[in-house]
Amino acid sequence: MYKQLLNRLTLSSLTLLLCSMTLIAQNKPNIVFLLVDDLGYGDFGCYGADFNETPNIDKLADEGMQFTNAYAASTVCSPSRAAILTGRYPARTHLTDWISGHKFPNAKLLVPDWNMKMDHERITMPEALKDGGYATAFFGKWHLMPEGQPDFDKHYPTNHGFDTNVGGREWGQPKGRGKYFSPFDMPNLDDGKPGDYLTNKLTDAAITFLDTITKEKPFLLYFSYYTVHGPLMCPPELEQKYKAKAESFKNTKNEFLDPKRAGMVESLDISVGRVMSKLKELGIADNTIIILTGDNGGNYDETTGGLKGYKGFSFEGGDKEPFIVKWPGVVVQGSKNESVVIGTDFYPTLLEIAGLPSRPIEHMDGMSMVPLFNGSLKKLDRDAIYWHYPHYHRTKPYGAIRKGNFKLIEFFEDGSLELYDLSIDPNETNNLSKIQPKKAEELFLNLKKWRVSVGAQMMKKNPNYDPAREKEDRDKKNM
Numbered sequence: 026m027y028k029q030l031l032n033r034l035t036l037s038s039l040t041l042l043l044c045s046m047t048l049i050a051q052n053k054p055n056i057v058f059l060l061v062d063d064l065g066y067g068d069f070g071c072y073g074a075d076f077n078e079t080p081n082i083d084k085l086a087d088e089g090m091q092f093t094n095a096y097a098a099s100t101v102c103s104p105s106r107a108a109i110l111t112g113r114y115p116a117r118t119h120l121t122d123w124i125s126g127h128k129f130p131n132a133k134l135l136v137p138d139w140n141m142k143m144d145h146e147r148i149t150m151p152e153a154l155k156d157g158g159y160a161t162a163f164f165g166k167w168h169l170m171p172e173g174q175p176d177f178d179k180h181y182p183t184n185h186g187f188d189t190n191v192g193g194r195e196w197g198q199p200k201g202r203g204k205y206f207s208p209f210d211m212p213n214l215d216d217g218k219p220g221d222y223l224t225n226k227l228t229d230a231a232i233t234f235l236d237t238i239t240k241e242k243p244f245l246l247y248f249s250y251y252t253v254h255g256p257l258m259c260p261p262e263l264e265q266k267y268k269a270k271a272e273s274f275k276n277t278k279n280e281f282l283d284p285k286r287a288g289m290v291e292s293l294d295i296s297v298g299r300v301m302s303k304l305k306e307l308g309i310a311d312n313t314i315i316i317l318t319g320d321n322g323g324n325y326d327e328t329t330g331g332l333k334g335y336k337g338f339s340f341e342g343g344d345k346e347p348f349i350v351k352w353p354g355v356v357v358q359g360s361k362n363e364s365v366v367i368g369t370d371f372y373p374t375l376l377e378i379a380g381l382p383s384r385p386i387e388h389m390d391g392m393s394m395v396p397l398f399n400g401s402l403k404k405l406d407r408d409a410i411y412w413h414y415p416h417y418h419r420t421k422p423y424g425a426i427r428k429g430n431f432k433l434i435e436f437f438e439d440g441s442l443e444l445y446d447l448s449i450d451p452n453e454t455n456n457l458s459k460i461q462p463k464k465a466e467e468l469f470l471n472l473k474k475w476r477v478s479v480g481a482q483m484m485k486k487n488p489n490y491d492p493a494r495e496k497e498d499r500d501k502k503n504m
């Protein structure tokens with residue numbers, strides 16, 4: 026039957042068919058996804074920084090859309106990263122803490138037996154894109170491998186949908202002998218010469234990948250920076266620059282004047298600039314979408330643009346993130362967007378960008394942001410977004426919901442509630458739970474219903490609770 030059909034097709038019609046298939050493939054946009062580690066809401070010039078200098082990222086914002094209510098799905102690394110890749114809330118996947126997590130055996134509540142890996146039966150975002158004809162390449166920090174478990178080495182990026190992996194391991198931060206400097210001791214990354222800087226070397230690898238792409242096959246370049254996570258280490262010339270700058274800097278916004286961290290942010294900015302230039306040089310900038318965001322809040326109080334809390338806290342500083350998207354011909358250049366979006370939204374968004382069918386069974390907790398990008402919607406039609414953190418960090422264990430402009434936080438140890446109206450109180454200074462008890466009750470009910478619906482793991486009382494020893498544990502960890 027196929028032979029008969031083929032015989033009927035003339036050579037010219039076959040040629041036409043092949044040409045149009047190539048055209049479709051060419052029209053699929055490339056995706057560059059830039060994920061920064063421990064990025065504070067106030068770290069970029071376009072988000073208010075005066076001390077850090079980020080001209081390339083500010084240019085990206087000028088050429089794209091800048092979100093002002095974008096959230097990470099967790100206040101720590103691994104769960105936030107898994108939420109981006111699976112489109113599912115940490116509460117649903119049970120991957121709720123950074124791998125391998127802090128241990129507080131003397132605390133009031135017991136941490137549930139949580140999941141330290143992404144389940145193979147799920148189809149991840151890179152797997153879905155690969156299935157749709159995309160080349161998929163991973164660079165940098167992975168931090169999604171179950172340390173100390175037998176199936177540890179079945180959870181590299183290449184086991185979850187990436188064709189290639191440069192630098193992705195179980196590590197939550199550089200662990201090579203020279204840390205951010207060579208020797209990096211990373212898989213598939215050339216150590217170069219002593220003194221070479223990790224962010225630059227990973228960027229070299231990403232640029233080399235871009236040099237090998239063919240225009241017939243669209244790609245996902247997933248660049249997951251180790252920076253700006255500690256240890257704070259930057260090229261000496263940048264450290265000198267910011268040391269000098271700090272001496273005369275008028276710190277009116279309470280910014281973090283650490284020369285090494287500012288140097289790390291500038292190294293990131295240089296990397297983003299190099300990627301943007303390469304896309305231009307290759308003539309593919311107009312058909313490439315660039316997304317830039319972070320995995321959780323900055324690791325220092327002064328990096329969050331004045332928001333309350335920082336990494337490891339329940340407050341805005343713990344999970345509100347810069348998020349910029351450049352999509353030539355679609356997003357209005359230099360625009361801002363106030364819609365509430367969260368890490369789980371990237372998966373369905375990238376599928377829609379790629380013109381691929383959505384996979385609602387997979388990205389159950391995400392909504393495509395494409396209508397926001399192209400202006401057909403002002404905000405997403407969603408009831409609320411949620412967090413679930415049954416763990417101890419700088420914060421006590423908590424759950425939270427943002428519905429409209431209100432955010433409610435429940436602390437699990439004592440059941441206390443905090444309610445904030447973010448439209449008038451973005452820094453969460455005025456707890457309204459006693460002033461607006463009906464609103465607090467409404468959100469609390471929503472939060473509890475949601476937890477049941479996603480099968481969230483709850484904490485239990487610790488029979489060995491010992492406040493004095495818990496305090497010792499915290500002092501040891503400097504928390």
Ligand SMILES: [Ca+2]
Nearest residue numbers: 062063102320
């Ligand atoms: Ca992080």
